Amino acid sequence: MKVFETHLPGVGQRYRISFPDGGTFTIVIHNDGSRRVFWGSDSDSDSEKLFTATERDAQKIAEIFEGVFFDPVADDLDDALSGAQIKWVAIPDDSPIAAITNRAATSAGSVTIQSTTAAHNHRRTTTG
Known part of the structure; x- marks a missing residue:
């Protein structure tokens, strides 16, 4: 140039x-x-x-x-989640929440945040 x-x-x-x-x-x-x-x-x-x-x-x-407004996205999922603390829990088939499905087409997800006083279940659904 x-x-x-x-x-x-x-x-x-x-x-x-x-x-x-x-x-x-x-x-x-x-x-x-x-x-x-x-x-x-x-x-x-x-x-x-x-x-x-x-x-x-x-x-x-x-x-x-x-690039003032640009915030790069990690190319690797391992990099994106490097600071996250995630605990995967198996859900029994007879659990009331077992019937809830997370479909990729609707971007549905479920996250539970546990505080020192109580557990709060937050469900987020976005369609696009």
Whole structure:
């Protein structure tokens, strides 16, 4: 990736970013703070205007690229549950809760949280 910066007298600054796989991304920052963003499929063709952004919009886009709002999800279930304390309990067939099924299609789940005073059963069902 190559970045070219050009001063545009009376207008502002232009940044052209050329990608190795092809395409040119151009940002023109105007003296009034607005940004115009263009894309060209190659460096020889005319670029197509994608959008105009305010300074605040540009800051938000930069935060997204920087990963400010991104919270990675563990690729491995073992990593995701590394701090969890889970105790699996066998439920007898004649138990009243044995008839309750956890179907993947409805994302139903059952979690019991035991405190020092009592056990509370929380059932969560989401459909999607």
